[in-house]
Structure formats: C-alpha cells, structure tokens
Amino acid sequence: MVVRERGIGVNLGIELCGIPLETPLMPASGTLAKEALGEVEGVYGAMLPKTTTPTPRAGNPPPRVAETPAGMVNSIGLQNPGVERFIEELDAFDLGIPLFVSAAGDTVEEFGALCEVLGSDERIAAIELNLSCPNVECGGLTFCAGPASVEEVAAVCRAAAPGKPLLAKLTFEGVVENARAAEAAGADALTVMNTIPALTVDAQRREVLVRGGLSGPAIKPVALRAVYEVSRAVAVPIVGSGGVASGVDVAEFMLAGATAVQVGTASFVRDPREILEEFTAYLDEVGLGVAAEMTGGLRHK
C-alpha cells in the first residue's frame, strides 16, 4: 500500500515468509472478532483470528478480565468453537488479505493433527502456533515451557503442514532459547511475544480477581527487549507483539528487529486506523519512504 502523506509517497508494504502484506500490521490473535471486522478495512496486512483448537473449548469462568496500570490481565482460556466449525466459518474472516490462523493443542499429537487440517486449506496463508498461552493448563504437560518441547511441537507441525508458512508464538520466559529451537525445527517466523503471566487481587474480598496474562502498553518495553534479543539470535523474521498502541510503537518494534507488528489490547480503545496513520506520518517525518527498510534499523551509538 502506497500512501501519500504531505506529498511524499510512503510504501507500507512488507514481505513475511514470502507473503506480500500491504501493511506491516496485523491483529494479535484473540483481539479482533468477526463482528468488529468492519472497523479495520485497509488497516491490516494480514488477518489473524482467535486461536483455534482441535475440539470446542468453553473457556474459563468469569471474571476473565481485569484492568491494570496501562494494561489488562485476561484469562479467557482459549474459548473457541473448535477447528471443525472454525473451518466452516472461515470465509467470515476473508478481508481480501492473507489469512493467518492461530492454532493450539494440548498435546504434540493435537498440534500435529490441527496443522494437517489447516495446512491443507488453501484459504489459509500461514499458521501461527500458539505455544505460549498462559491461561490453559496443558493437562499436566508443560510442553510450552522449554526449547525441547518447542522444538518437538514445531517439528511435528512443520511435517504436518508442508509448504505452509509456520510462525511460532513465544512467551517471554526463555524466549531466545525457544526462538532458536523453533527456528531449528523449521519455523519460518517467530511471533514475539505473548502476554506475561500476571495476577490481580481483590483486596476488599481477599480473593484472586484474575490470574492470567498481562497485555497492553505496560508490557511494551519487555516485548521490545524480547524482539531485540531474538532478532540478534535467529535469522528468521520476527512479528513483534506486546503493548503496541501508537504508530511510533510500530516503528520501535521494527527498529528493534520486527518485520511485522501485531496490534492487540490497544485496539480495544483505539481505532487501529489511527495507528497506521501515525506510523505513516512517522515514516514521512523521518524521510523514510519504505516501511520494510525500518526492520533492524537501529543506529549504533
């Protein structure tokens, strides 16, 4: 997408895993429902719906969200209708842009079976493996936790969906080791990062309010650090995610090493269109005409 801002042409297009995207922005998984798609036309380079799982999940009992300083803690529990219905209703997410699908399972086998289904669907441009949801107990398995399990899951998914670009979404803990493991197993890109484990407490009732994952601007510096470290450790492209709330935030993530950037919690209180407009204005202001050239473009002191 070429935008004319104050007379200067700005090219927002990027390429991710060989897929051309008209803008470097996409929604973070689980933050854009099909009911809200009308609001984002022309903003995102790719669509990314809420995580799908092999079988339907009711999700966690409420309360599921709690506001915190500059962010929120959520514990949704991957509520979703299961992959069968997800595929039936997939066309609802067709915005005429590449469709990325977030996938999660409880076991390595579930991940593999899911990727087989998603990998064979031509409407799906890429699969993002949700290896890091903090709100789901993995049936006693902790395979999301370390590089060995990340590598195992990524390798099984790689084999199950040949030719389909695969992104591994990682959590902050051990992010560099897990990034190397995912890359070694054949992941084409890494989404860095998911929410951070967090807790809110209701002091009046002396109860836990929400035990879940922290998102929003509060985690932006942590996510930037993760993107920065991972970009120096691996060769595959990075999709930055965590607290992006403005166009300058997008620039910061790209400078730190991200090829594309996800917008999540901030889209609850801002029109993502404004974030893209701010990013465009930033590029214009600094005299950069090509968004893709931002990636890893930090100057060395």
Added chain:
Amino acid sequence: MRLHGVPVEQRREVGRYTVLRYRWPGPVEPGQFVMARAAGYPVAFDPFLARPFSFYDHDGEVASLLFEVRGRGTALLDRAAKIEVSAPLGRGFRLDPSVDKAALLGGGVGIAPLKILGRQLGELGVHHDVFLGFSDAPTATAAEDFPGAGVATMDGAVGTHGTVLDAIPDPKEYDAVYACGPNPMLAAVKHSVSGLCQLSVEERMGCGNGSCNGCVVPVRGGGYVRSCVEGPVFRAEVLAW
C-alpha cells in the same frame, strides 16, 4: 474500537450517581450501551480501558449515561469536560407492543436503562410500572428521576424494606418483565416472574465489540456467550442462573 470525542453538555447528580449528557444523533435501542472513558490524547494509558455504560436516556439527539463513581476510571469520567464514547453497542431490550402490562425492575446503578426503556414503551403505548431497589437512602434519591416508581431499600430507610422484588405487590401479574441490576438480583427476578422476562446483565468488559471474550455469561446447555454482542440483554431462560 473507534471512540468518538464528544463534549459533555451537562453534568448533574442524581443521588450518588452522575448523569452526563452528550450529543448523539441517531438511533439507540433501550438496553444498548457504549464504551466510554475520559478523553486523553493520544490515548490515556492509565486507566487504559473504556468502561461499559447503558444508555440512561436518548431523545434522538442527546444521549445520557448514568453511572456511579467506583474507581479511577469513573472518577475521571465524572470530572471530564470531554469524553470518548463508542457508537451504541450490543443488543437491547426487545419491545413488544402487544404486551398488556410490563414491569421495569432496576437495582442500584442498574436503573440506568429503565429511563430510555420507559420512554420507548410509553411511545408504543405499553402500560408499565417501574420498581427500583437501592442499598440506602442516598442512592435511593435517584428514584426522583422516576416519578411514580415503587422503591425498596436494603436498610429500609426509604420505601419497602428489602430488595426490588419486595417492592412489587405481585410480580406474576405482569406479562413482561424487564430488569437490570447486579447478577444475583437478576437471577432472583428470573425465578420470581412469569411471562416474558428480559435481563440486562452486568459484566466486566475489555473491548465491547466481541473481540476479547472477557464479558461472558453462562448459558443453559453449557458454555458461555459474550454479553457485549450476544447481550447485554438476554431472555431470562437463556441464562444458566
């Protein structure tokens, strides 16, 4: 979510509640809500989220919200000269002109949607009685906005001693009941009435447009649905309360 900056045209207090008025031309269903926050440029990070508020009233041109100051978000909203609001959201009360006699039940700050609901039922010519429940005398002052309403207070300071259900002589004489209030009150209403019953639920919300799955309520048959897009008004029999 697109939030629109609008000036507050009028602020007044009704008992312990605040009513803010702002211009909003266009249709509003009773029971619909907005996500609202005090304006901050470009975006205020703390408090970060907008809050859901039912429409208190809307005359086609000017909308009003009624809320209680509970935390920092509502405290800032209470003093704001400019607020940010979403377009009307959610599914409101389904109004049936064939209803003979409707009861409108509100508990605490849940009285909010009854004002616009009463207005629209009146326009349809549906006879309706209003019953309001409050915790104490200061909050019960809000009943002055509802002339003729039956009132109950938990401490007995004003009206009937007890809950809003104690203020109704016979809940079963109504062929339609519309209620909004704390969820335990709504569950009690559901089990006390006969005929059509619609409940506007209160849940913590993240986004307001269906995206975050935060504001769910349990439904009969298992599982949860989002109160922001499938609700906030539900037919009572749908809810697993």
